[in-house]
Amino acid sequence: MHSRFSLWIIMFVLALWTIPAAAHHGWSGNGTEEFELSGIVETGVSLAGPHATMKVKADGQVWDITLAPAARTERAGLKEGIIPVGAQVTIHGHRNRDGKRYEIKTERVTWNGRTFNVYPDRD
Amino acid sequence: MAWLEGSALGHAMRTSGVWTYGLVNLAHILGIASFFGSVLVLDLRLLGAWRQVPLDSIARPTVPLAAAGFAVAATSGLCLITTNATEYVGNPFLLIKFPAIAVGLANVAVVSRLSGWKARGTRDLSSREQWQLAAAGAVSLLSWLTAVGAGRLIGYW
Numbered sequence: 001m002h003s004r005f006s007l008w009i010i011m012f013v014l015a016l017w018t019i020p021a022a023a024h025h026g027w028s029g030n031g032t033e034e035f036e037l038s039g040i041v042e043t044g045v046s047l048a049g050p051h052a053t054m055k056v057k058a059d060g061q062v063w064d065i066t067l068a069p070a071a072r073t074e075r076a077g078l079k080e081g082i083i084p085v086g087a088q089v090t091i092h093g094h095r096n097r098d099g100k101r102y103e104i105k106t107e108r109v110t111w112n113g114r115t116f117n118v119y120p121d122r123d
Numbered sequence: 124m125a126w127l128e129g130s131a132l133g134h135a136m137r138t139s140g141v142w143t144y145g146l147v148n149l150a151h152i153l154g155i156a157s158f159f160g161s162v163l164v165l166d167l168r169l170l171g172a173w174r175q176v177p178l179d180s181i182a183r184p185t186v187p188l189a190a191a192g193f194a195v196a197a198t199s200g201l202c203l204i205t206t207n208a209t210e211y212v213g214n215p216f217l218l219i220k221f222p223a224i225a226v227g228l229a230n231v232a233v234v235s236r237l238s239g240w241k242a243r244g245t246r247d248l249s250s251r252e253q254w255q256l257a258a259a260g261a262v263s264l265l266s267w268l269t270a271v272g273a274g275r276l277i278g279y280w
Contacts, residue, residue: 029279048137049144049207050278070141 030094030105034123037063037091037104044085045078052078052118054109056091064103065091068118078109078116087111124208133205144206151199155271158192161185162267169260178256179244214280219273227266234259 039058045067046053052073054065067073083089093106107119127133136143165185168178204211211217234240237259239252248256 046137047141049210050148070144074141 027094027105029097030103031097032094035093035095035104037095039063039089039091041083041085041087041089044083045073045080047074047080054083056089061102063091064101065109066103066105067109068106073116073118076116076118076120077114078118083109083111124212127205127208130205132202133208136202136206144203147199147202151196151203154192154194154196154199155274156192158189158196159267159271161189161192162263165189166260166264169256170264171257177244178248182243211277214277216273216277216280220270220277223266223270223273227263227270230259230262230266234263 037056037058039056041054042057042062043053043055047070050069052067052070054067056063056065067078068076088111090110091104091106092108092110093104096103096105107117107122109116109118136147162185165181167173168176168181173181234256237252237255239248239256240259242248242252
């Protein structure tokens with residue numbers, strides 16, 4: 001009786017763990033089509049947190065630019081302070097699936113003729 | 124949240140190297156693993172599993188391990204959230220996680236006052252006491268599962 005009850009609890013626990021996440025840490029929360037944005041750096045590259053970030057303003061809209069994890073972004077040469085605030089940059093990546101969220105998960109940043117390829121293994 | 128992010132701790136997290144966040148995240152996971160693993164064993168015992176093993180024999184290793192794991196998880200969690208606290212404004216999983224933690228901690232306070240918990244290892248418990256402990260074990264398991272599950276999903280929002 002009791003062992004059957006415990007078994008039921010354990011199965012319930014395991015079932016909870018299989019609940020799929022709606023949006024994912026990876027790329028599935030972002031559109032599959034390639035997306036490009038040109039604009040002005042509003043907030044420079046920050047290597048803090050789970051991913052490096054920056055903000056770019058284009059047509060009056062400030063976009064959240066999500067880069068690779070900090071160490072990876074740095075390895076791509078994109079260190080804090082390299083691209084000055086106010087510089088013109090082009091962001092290449094995938095925009096958030098949610099049309100109300102102005103966020104791009106970034107593969108490449110182009111500035112002043114230099115390309116910082118934070119995900120060289122992706123197109 | 125802005126205050127958290129502007130704190131000295133948040134500043135230190137952001138300026139102490141590209142591996143800091145990842146390593147503190149590792150501490151958070153190890154803390155949760157020790158905590159939740161211990162809680163899972165204890166709660167399943169309260170719910171009636173492994174009845175041939177005395178409750179006190181299971182409580183002796185699991186309770187201090189859970190407390191230590193919680194301390195590590197809470198400390199590292201504070202560091203993580205101060206790094207970019209304003210990013211979490213409006214994140215629904217955060218609003219599930221912290222109330223779930225509050226319920227879990229309140230349940231710990233309740234259990235420590237139950238006569239069945241205090242008398243463990245000294246005498247046989249009445250069936251009423253066993254039911255109280257089983258109910259507390261169920262509340263514990265549900266609240267911590269909710270906290271861990273919602274916490275894991277914060278980054279996926």
